[in-house]
Amino acid sequence: MLVKVRHIIVMTMIGLFIGMIFMGSKPVNAQSYIDELDDNWVQPVDGEITDTFGTRNGNHKGIDIAAPEGEKIVSVSDGEVTKSYYSNTYGHVVFVEHPEGYETVYAHLSTRMVEEGDMVKRGQTLGIIGNTGVSTGTHLHFELHEGEWTYDKSHALDPLFVFDLSNSTVHAEHDHKTIDQESIQKVQDSTEVKQKSVQTKVHSTSIDKSLNEQQEKNQQKKVITVREGDTLWGLSQNYKVTIKSLLEWNTLDSDVIYPGQELKVYLNNEKSYVVKAGDTLQSIAKEFSMDPEAIKKANRLSNELLHPQQVLLISKNE
Numbered sequence: 001m002l003v004k005v006r007h008i009i010v011m012t013m014i015g016l017f018i019g020m021i022f023m024g025s026k027p028v029n030a031q032s033y034i035d036e037l038d039d040n041w042v043q044p045v046d047g048e049i050t051d052t053f054g055t056r057n058g059n060h061k062g063i064d065i066a067a068p069e070g071e072k073i074v075s076v077s078d079g080e081v082t083k084s085y086y087s088n089t090y091g092h093v094v095f096v097e098h099p100e101g102y103e104t105v106y107a108h109l110s111t112r113m114v115e116e117g118d119m120v121k122r123g124q125t126l127g128i129i130g131n132t133g134v135s136t137g138t139h140l141h142f143e144l145h146e147g148e149w150t151y152d153k154s155h156a157l158d159p160l161f162v163f164d165l166s167n168s169t170v171h172a173e174h175d176h177k178t179i180d181q182e183s184i185q186k187v188q189d190s191t192e193v194k195q196k197s198v199q200t201k202v203h204s205t206s207i208d209k210s211l212n213e214q215q216e217k218n219q220q221k222k223v224i225t226v227r228e229g230d231t232l233w234g235l236s237q238n239y240k241v242t243i244k245s246l247l248e249w250n251t252l253d254s255d256v257i258y259p260g261q262e263l264k265v266y267l268n269n270e271k272s273y274v275v276k277a278g279d280t281l282q283s284i285a286k287e288f289s290m291d292p293e294a295i296k297k298a299n300r301l302s303n304e305l306l307h308p309q310q311v312l313l314i315s316k317n318e
């Protein structure tokens with residue numbers, strides 16, 4: 001009888017031991033890319049994570065890292081600069097394509113220090129942190145895409161799966177109206193998946209109220225087919241979007257469009273205003289409680305001359 005009991009205990013222990021081996025092995029899931037990357041990639045900047053991936057109704061396709069002015073932003077890995085330009089939303093922005101099959105985006109920079117076509121090394125400075133484009137406060141908006149960046153950002157990945165942000169604090173929204181459980185869950189999952197001691201703190205207070213307001217607007221993509229007689233100016237007025245945005249969304253080099261051409265338009269992506277006769281930059285700025293210089297900057301106006309029916313960008317939902 002005693003032998004039998006001992007036998008049962010031994011078998012149970014063996015069973016538990018085997019079970020522990022299986023439980024200890026890494027789960028096979030979609031985030032397996034972390035293993036190949038997290039040992040080789042460096043963080044673009046050390047700082048405080050002020051917003052995580054998937055917030056703002058799923059529209060925030062990157063992470064925000066706040067750091068002091070003057071901080072350098074570095075490439076997470078070797079690669080080639082695919083874009084380096086000024087965008088209304090991203091501000092000064094650099095895109096880097098990595099041979100591992102990913103593209104990374106570094107937005108809101110104050111200064112860009114690389115040009116399109118440059119080959120960069122891991123840790124090489126791409127620019128200086130800033131507050132350009134649609135941004136509140138000095139921070140880096142960082143995106144990671146599997147394959148190439150696309151306008152709808154459908155291949156965006158949560159960068160927190162890649163970086164062991166042990167020195168960072170995560171601030172996430174925690175309000176019943178705006179809470180994004182999924183994104184917080186993702187942060188927790190990534191911590192578990194990595195099985196590292198990521199000291200990720202999810203604060204239960206809302207940090208950036210202005211982000212909540214931006215969350216409300218859901219961006220909506222529409223593909224339109226250019227008809228005979230259509231001009232960018234006309235489409236700009238029809239859809240209440242700026243010509244600059246149309247050029248940017250469709251990577252057009254000139255204003256020339258042709259019948260049958262398909263153009264992408266992002267509705268509700270931006271708050272715009274159609275200039276009426278008699279409007280001045282000052283009167284519009286007053287109406288939106290904005291600084292005329294900010295409107296001028298957002299629309300890259302070289303002077304204060306406005307034309308009736310001109311669509312002005314007031315702010316964007318980035």
Ligand SMILES: [Zn+2]
Binds near residue numbers: 051060142
């Ligand atoms: Zn961001």
